[in-house]
Amino acid sequence: MSTFGPTTEADLNPHQMYSNLVQQCFDNCVNGFESKSLTSREEGCIMRCVDKHMKGSQRLGDRFQEQNAAMAQSGSAIGR
Secondary structure, eight states, X not given: OOSSOHHHHHHHHHHHHHHHHHHHXXXXXXXXXXXXXXXXXXXXXXXXXXXXXXXXXXXXXXXXXXXXXHHHHHHHHHTO
């Protein structure tokens, strides 16, 4: 059983998602540490990686909204 209450766990979720996104894009895009700054290639890769994940997250949210609307509509039709 978790030591966190439900609100605390819900608050951690966006932070964990962000952390996972940063880690995944970093691992996929940063290949060396020859310089303090990112190369243009690494920067472009990170931008594409973040964009891909943000669009995927948006699409997932849109599908959930569609499913919820369909379920609410079918539920109201059954209740009549």
